[in-house]
Amino acid sequence: MAIPSAALVLARPRAATSTAAVVAPLPGCPYAGALARRGVRPIAVTLAPRLRPLGLHADPGSPYPHSVEHRGSTRLTVKALRALGVTAVLPGSALGVELADRIAWHLGLPAGDPASSALRYDLGAQSPALKQAGVPARRAARVTSLGQALKWAAAETLDSYVLAPATAGTPVPAVVCTTDLDIAAAWPAMRRAAARYSGSTHLVLAERLSPREYTINSVTAPGPDGVPEHCITDLWGEARSADGTLDRTDLLDRRHLLTRALAMYVLRVLDALGVVCGPATCRVAYSEGRGPLLLSALAAPPSASLADEALRTATGEDRTARALEAWLPAPVPPPVPAPAFRQVVRVHLRARGDDRVNPWLGRIVRQLPTVKAVSDVLRADRPLPSTAEAAEVVLSSRDPEAVETDCRVIRALEREGLYQGARP
Secondary structure (H helix, E strand, O other): OOEEEEOOOOOOOOOOOOEEEEEOOOOOOOHHHHHHHOOOEEEEEEEOHHHOOOOOOOOOOOOOOEEEEEOOOHHHHHHHHHHOOOOOEEEOOHHHHHHHHHHHHHHOOOOOOHHHHHHHOEHHHHHHHHHHOOOOEOOEEEEOOHHHHHHHHHHHOOOOEEEEEOEOOOOOOOEEEOOHHHHHHHHHHHHHHHHHHHOOOOEEEEEOOOOOEEEEEEEEEEOOOOOEEEEEEEEEEEEEOOOOOEEEEEEOOOOOHHHHHHHHHHHHHHHHOOOOOEEEEEEEEEEOOOEEEEEEEEOOOOOOOOOHHHHHHHHOOOHHHHHHHHHOOOOOOOOOOOOOOOEEEEEEOOOOOOOEEOHHHHHHHHOOOOEEEEOHHHOOOOEOOOOHHHOEEEEEEOOHHHHHHHHHHHHHHHHHOOEEOOOO
8 A cells, every 4th residue: 555665865774673762752652662562672762851842841651661861962872872782763753853863873773864854854944955856845934033034024925924833743833924913923922832842943934825734654664775765654634624623634545646646746755855764744735736835744753643543444554563664674474455445534523621521422422333433532521631622533434425424423413512511
């Protein structure tokens, strides 16, 4: 099911691996358990408190049995990891991409060029790199001051702009701006939020593109001749309601022409950004007149989601296992027939943070024929968390109409009282 490609960047030879270092892993990073299941000792490379963004605290329930604290000296961190016999270095988040590249380079292990690490996590560096490589890209600028942002906006004279942190994957929503006053009003809070969660105050001001957005996951591994080969593992399309909130996310059928166009575009993006080993997540917008345009790319593992098991059933793809194989070569399994395509839909619930789920109606949702997974908030009569917008129901079936029927039932139950207002 994967769509392959090749990049003209050589990678260093790989060695048999028994110990792997995961750099700056965040909660939700799936590597610790997956490495242990493969018989590989996982080691976390954590950031010292002074190097860690204020909004990202140390994980008290870390699943890593061993850790090395990076205090600013790459030489000392490399020395400690070499003594532990580390022969694979994996970035665990956007914060770990640059450091992982440096460590792997010093250890002579597969990784991207440390001189171009920013291309694999910094939105402001990505658009210029794509344009230089002849890959279509949106108009964007990496800005460090409000004056610089307003000057760029005046030169571009676009209908609307998007202001966001420069670091991909930062849990800070982008802000849509149509005037200089909008940019100036959003600037202080956005700058503080970016610094809090990414450690960088750099922002990106970019043109606002089509609301048709897609997420494309891929894994890159050195091929037999050392040339990196990209494989697209899964593609998802987003649909939004009239007010702009996320309504549903659909697994795309690879047979469709749009899906193939998105995949081929992302393969070019991965080459241009110098991705040579490991997973990457690209967010792409599509417009009828310009085709696919990159919104962001992050060469780090996507967080685990409720839809992972449904994805494995629908396509045979296990993103985490595929990612680990990029660093930890496994015996080639015998070929197995690709599973018949199953539709997978992530239905995003329209609940507020002060709502409770009606236990009877919640039970109806859980028992719908195509439901494969539900967020925990649908399993008990308790207040929804402040992140209620992340609550979802995963539907999957070979029968698309059955999925659509259950989707309509969920929306009807929401209208009829699935959520109850806050109680005194």
